[in-house]
Every structure is written in C-alpha cells, then in structure tokens.
Amino acid sequence: MSATADPMELGESTSTLAGSTTTTTTTTTAATTVVNAIAKTVAIISSTVSAGSTTGASPSSTSSGTTPTPSPTPTPTPTSSHSFSSNLEDAEEKLSVKDLSQALQHFGIVDYLVFIAMLAVCAVIGFYFGFIEKNQKKKKLAGKDRAGAAGLEERRGSEALDYLVGGRQMKVFPVALSLVASFVSGISLLGTSTEIYVYGTQYAFILVTLAISGTISWYIFLPVFCNLQLTSTYEYFQLRYGAGIRNLGSVLFIVGTMVWLPVCLYVPAITYNQVTGTGIHVITPIVCTICTFYTCVGGLKAVVWTDVIQSFVMFGSILAVCIKGTFDVGGLGVVLQRNEDGGRLNMPEWTWDPTVRLSMLSVIVGGTLHKIQSSDVNQVSIQRFLSLPSYDHAKRCMFIFTLLLIFLLSCCNYMGLVSYAVYHDCDPISTKLAAASDQLPSLLMMRTLGSLPGLPGLFVAGVFSAALSSLSTGLNSLACVITQDIVRPLLRKPLTERQTAFWLRAIVVVCGFSCIGLVNIVEKLGMVVPLATTTAAVSMGPLLGIYAMGVGLPWVKGKSVLVGSLVSFLALAWICVKAQLAQMNGEIRYPKLPVSVDGCDYAFDNVTVQETIHSYRPSERNLYHLSFFWYTALGGVICTAVSLLASLVFGWEDLNKMDPALITPCMRRFLPNKNYEAVNLQDLFKRKAETEAQSAS
Numbered sequence: 001m002s003a004t005a006d007p008m009e010l011g012e013s014t015s016t017l018a019g020s021t022t023t024t025t026t027t028t029t030a031a032t033t034v035v036n037a038i039a040k041t042v043a044i045i046s047s048t049v050s051a052g053s054t055t056g057a058s059p060s061s062t063s064s065g066t067t068p069t070p071s072p073t074p075t076p077t078p079t080s081s082h083s084f085s086s087n088l089e090d091a092e093e094k095l096s097v098k099d100l101s102q103a104l105q106h107f108g109i110v111d112y113l114v115f116i117a118m119l120a121v122c123a124v125i126g127f128y129f130g131f132i133e134k135n136q137k138k139k140k141l142a143g144k145d146r147a148g149a150a151g152l153e154e155r156r157g158s159e160a161l162d163y164l165v166g167g168r169q170m171k172v173f174p175v176a177l178s179l180v181a182s183f184v185s186g187i188s189l190l191g192t193s194t195e196i197y198v199y200g201t202q203y204a205f206i207l208v209t210l211a212i213s214g215t216i217s218w219y220i221f222l223p224v225f226c227n228l229q230l231t232s233t234y235e236y237f238q239l240r241y242g243a244g245i246r247n248l249g250s251v252l253f254i255v256g257t258m259v260w261l262p263v264c265l266y267v268p269a270i271t272y273n274q275v276t277g278t279g280i281h282v283i284t285p286i287v288c289t290i291c292t293f294y295t296c297v298g299g300l301k302a303v304v305w306t307d308v309i310q311s312f313v314m315f316g317s318i319l320a321v322c323i324k325g326t327f328d329v330g331g332l333g334v335v336l337q338r339n340e341d342g343g344r345l346n347m348p349e350w351t352w353d354p355t356v357r358l359s360m361l362s363v364i365v366g367g368t369l370h371k372i373q374s375s376d377v378n379q380v381s382i383q384r385f386l387s388l389p390s391y392d393h394a395k396r397c398m399f400i401f402t403l404l405l406i407f408l409l410s411c412c413n414y415m416g417l418v419s420y421a422v423y424h425d426c427d428p429i430s431t432k433l434a435a436a437s438d439q440l441p442s443l444l445m446m447r448t449l450g451s452l453p454g455l456p457g458l459f460v461a462g463v464f465s466a467a468l469s470s471l472s473t474g475l476n477s478l479a480c481v482i483t484q485d486i487v488r489p490l491l492r493k494p495l496t497e498r499q500t501a502f503w504l505r506a507i508v509v510v511c512g513f514s515c516i517g518l519v520n521i522v523e524k525l526g527m528v529v530p531l532a533t534t535t536a537a538v539s540m541g542p543l544l545g546i547y548a549m550g551v552g553l554p555w556v557k558g559k560s561v562l563v564g565s566l567v568s569f570l571a572l573a574w575i576c577v578k579a580q581l582a583q584m585n586g587e588i589r590y591p592k593l594p595v596s597v598d599g600c601d602y603a604f605d606n607v608t609v610q611e612t613i614h615s616y617r618p619s620e621r622n623l624y625h626l627s628f629f630w631y632t633a634l635g636g637v638i639c640t641a642v643s644l645l646a647s648l649v650f651g652w653e654d655l656n657k658m659d660p661a662l663i664t665p666c667m668r669r670f671l672p673n674k675n676y677e678a679v680n681l682q683d684l685f686k687r688k689a690e691t692e693a694q695s696a697s
Helices: 007-011 015-020 020-025 028-054 059-064 076-093 096-103 109-145 147-156 159-170 174-185 186-199 201-229 234-240 243-276 280-327 333-341 359-376 379-385 391-422 439-449 455-490 495-523 526-554 558-584 606-614 629-649 666-672 681-696
Strands: none
Touching: 007 186, 015 201, 109 280, 109 455, 109 526, 159 280, 159 455, 159 495, 174 280, 174 359, 174 379, 174 391, 186 201, 186 243, 186 391, 186 439, 186 455, 201 234, 201 359, 201 379, 201 391, 201 526, 201 666, 234 243, 234 455, 234 526, 243 280, 243 439, 243 455, 243 495, 243 526, 243 558, 280 391, 280 439, 280 455, 280 495, 333 391, 359 526, 359 629, 379 391, 379 455, 391 439, 439 455, 455 495, 526 558, 558 629
C-alpha cells in the first residue's frame, strides 16, 4: 500500500532521502521521528509514481505501490540507484501503521480553504434567505398596499408557509437536487463503498429498487398528498384516522429522525479525522453549529439552495475519486478483473431464508418497501414535493430525483470496486490502517487525490455536504412536525406570526445541538449502513403500514391502525435493539469475502491481522440475524396484519363517510359512487385561500 503526500514533498523526495542523515544529527528526537516517518512515506510514494507510469506491466505492482526496481528521479550512476533501493528497503522495513496513518494526514492550506469555502457559502445562503430576501419581501408587500388590511391578509400564515414549504413556489430541478442531497448522506457516500468492498456487489442491486419504489410512489402516494396540499403529512393521518394516529405518527417520526441524524453527522467526522487527525468531537460541533444557523434563519429556501451547492460538490468529489482511482490502477478492465478474482462481482443469494444478510428477495422486496418509506413517502420528501406549485411539477421532480439518485449511488458502488482494486493485496481494515471500516473511502481518496492540492478538501467537503444536507433537511422537517402536529393542537389560540417564527427556530436550535451529544453514542455502534437502516426501521416500519393502509385500505379504522402500529413498533424495537447489541458484542458475525495482506509494504501487528482474517468465523443464525433490509418491510407487514385482525374487534370504516381525496385514485373504485368535480389545482388553491381568509376574519 502506498501513501500520498503534498506536491512539494513529492518533488523533493530524492533530496529528502539523500539528506536524511544530516537532518537527523541537527534536530531534536521528536522532530527526527516525524521527519523519518515522512521520508519513509515519500520513498513509497515515489515508487508508486514510478509504478503508475508502467501500469500495464504488473497488476500487483500498481496495487501494492512498490516495484522491483524503482526509478525516482534520473540517477547518474548505478551506485546512486543502488543507494536509493537500499533506502527504500530500509524505509519499508521500519514504516509502521501509525507512521503511515500520520503521514496520510496531508490536508494542506488549499484543502482547508476549499472546505471552509463550502461552509461559508452555506452560511451566506442562510443569511440571505433569513434576512435580505425576507426584508425585500416585506418591503414589496408594504409598498403594494401601504401596509393596509389587504397586506396584512396576504401576510397571514406566510411565516410558516415560507419557512416550511418555500411559499409553494420552488423550482423543480433545485428541489430534485435537494432530495438527492438529503437522502444521499455521508452514510451513502462512505458506507456504500465500504459495503461493496467487504461484501461485494450484492448491495448494488438496491439500484433496481429505486426505480420500482419511485414508480409505486408516483402512482399510489404522490397524487394523494400533492392534491391535499398539507404542510405536515401527519395532518393526513388526522383526516384519515383521527388525532391519535396523528400524534403517534409524529412521535415516531421525531424519534426516528433524532436517531438517524447523529449517524449522518458522525460519518463525515470520521473522514475528517482520517485526513486531518482532528478529533470527531472537535469538528462536529463546528459543522453542526453552521448547519443549525442557516437552517434556523433561512428555512426551506436556504435548505434547498444549500443542497443544490452541496449536490454539485458531492457529484464532483465522488467522480474525481472514481476517475483518478480507475486511472491509477490501470483502467476499468483492471478494476473489474481484480474484483472478479476477489469474488466481489457477486449477486444476492437466491434463497427464502430471511436470515441471509442479502438475498435477492430481501434486496428487491425488502429494499423496495424500505426505499418507499425512507426516500419517497415521509415528511422530508412530501414537504419538498409540496413546495412545488402543482402536482405536475411534483411528478417531474420525482422523475428527476429518481434518475439522479440512481446515478449517484451507482458512483458510490463503483467507488467500492475501485477500493478493492487498489487494496486487493493489502487490506487496510485488517492491518488497522483504517481505524474504522468506514474510513476506507478516506484512505482511497488520500491515495488517489492526496498529491493534488484542493482535491482532498473537495472530497471532505463533499462528504460533509451530504451530511449537512441531511441534517438541515431533518431539522427543518422536525420543526414542521413539532410545530404543526405537537404545539399547535395543544394551544387554544392560533399562533401569531411572531410566535410561529420563534417556535420554528427554537426547535431547530434545540434539535441541532442535541445531535452533537448523540454522536458520542453512534461511534460505538458498528458499520453505518446496517446501523442506519436498522435504527431508522424502528419508526419507518410502522409508518409504512400507516401510510399504505391510509391510501390503499379505506375499510380500516383508526383504532385498529393504532393497535397495529404499536405492536409493530414494539416488535421492531425489540428485534433491532437486540440485533445491534449482539453485533456490538461480536455475537452476530456475517460471512465476509476473503482479503489479503500479502502485498503490504508497511509493518503491522501480525497477531491482530491473524485474528481479523484467519480467526474470523460466522456465528450461528437466529432471529436477530434477520437481514437489515427486512426491518422496514417486517414492520409494515406486522402493522397491516395486526390492524386487519383488530378490525374484527373494532369494526370496519363506513365508506359512505370516506373522503375520496384521502384514497389513492386506483382504489377509489371501491368507494360508493359520488359526484366528483374536476377542479384545476390552481383553482383549488384559490378556493382554499379564500376559505381560510373568510374563516380568519
């Protein structure tokens, strides 16, 4: 394995090695240790550069980063070449994992500037929409009618409308990019490639489920929520089931989101720690504070437009690693060949066994149901779709969002293949060069881009962009749900504009800073992809059942659904918590694909590697081995089945009283015949606004 360094160090590799003896005699012991570590690393980097120029000679040489006859700079005599080879061998013998890890932490001034620029742009966007754009709108309204009664009426409810759904005047493409940025968090950017590296391309079949889930959401769920034009999707629960289900759904969403957001924040923190050496508990408060600021002051508009900037940063960083990594190992053919030789080009198992980690059934069926709830039908997604002017705009947004999501996750999967092609004969996870398995993409980035100023900063900015977009989206949705579904129903009088503004921003601040403390717990819980899927499923499983029965089974009453959702939540909580504790204690061990350390050119602990590779044994399967893709589906099935059984006790819903607008169009045929009036959506908005104005006056 090779390390990477700044260009100046690469350019001076020969002189550094030649003068290492003099430097040693003129510096202190501490400085000598650092210089030697860098000198050793530079020697290996030089051999990597030499190997890169002769890529086609030997596949193994491009991966290990060493060649039998390295040729750094032009050497005048054979003696100097022999001297360099001796120094290289000496460096290889003494370079340890700790030294190499420290030498990899090359985050230069340009990288810091790129990273800081990304954070600064986000803060400026939040400031603009929170203060400048808001003041411009106030002046426009005041000048329109000199702050008369009509102006007051037009501004009625505008605080919540602007803050939560952008005044329902957002554009399609920015909202689609915002959705991509929201759901492709640092978990996806880093966890997906690690998943491919460790277990192969089984997980890549999730791309098929994205198309299936998007199609189902397009026809089943989107028409209902877009036509209702609700700010919070849990208002739908009250219209369909009653206040009890609305409260339960709100609580489930709040709990699930507060568990998920710290995971999103932790993932980029370990990347930053890998490339800079800065502790995760130093960087997370800084980033979380900036994110909380622009989400607090700017609302949904700031969230969407920062997501647009962050989306381009994400795409650029991932593509840079994939393209440069492919070029370094010798091209696409070498990447595919090494992955095929290592057994990474595999498919999910064809089995009915639900305890198999990834089977074709769990990926296609379980993955589809999970993606419906996690990406297409929840408060975060629906809130974005409702920020658009009409249902037609929402459909176009859904289509673009699905395509962009498939493309970006495909890049994440391919980065996992590149990772294995680079480290096929020197596994950094086994040697502990990667302190955590999800730091593997960071090592790949530093190896491929570390010598190019600014690109490491771009990659770290991309990972943090994914985290910031997910965090800001979650905070904005939490503010919406808590204000609309928890606070408002408890108050006797409607909130004023000033009170609404206070509650929305206070909730964002409290939830944002709560995530900082929860990061301490997340870092002890294992690989982030299964962790995120497992923890989120506790709330998403019951919610999937509630949504599905709401739009598709008009016969089920609210009382029955309440019983089914509670049983589903308790069952999933028990299984998920026990499974996660078992994984933390090493009681659950899934079969892993083989790795090798035969090509490593640095010293490592052989005992640790022996235990990691050769002493690893899969554990006996039981209920808690259930594939993490089944959790959301299992929760939805339990909720639906128990609700149908409870209907035998509580009775069935009277379909004559059912509002057809609450049911998906394909199920309205089962309702009693009623006279329907086709109304243009814009006319519907006008009628709704007139009704609200009359009731307010």
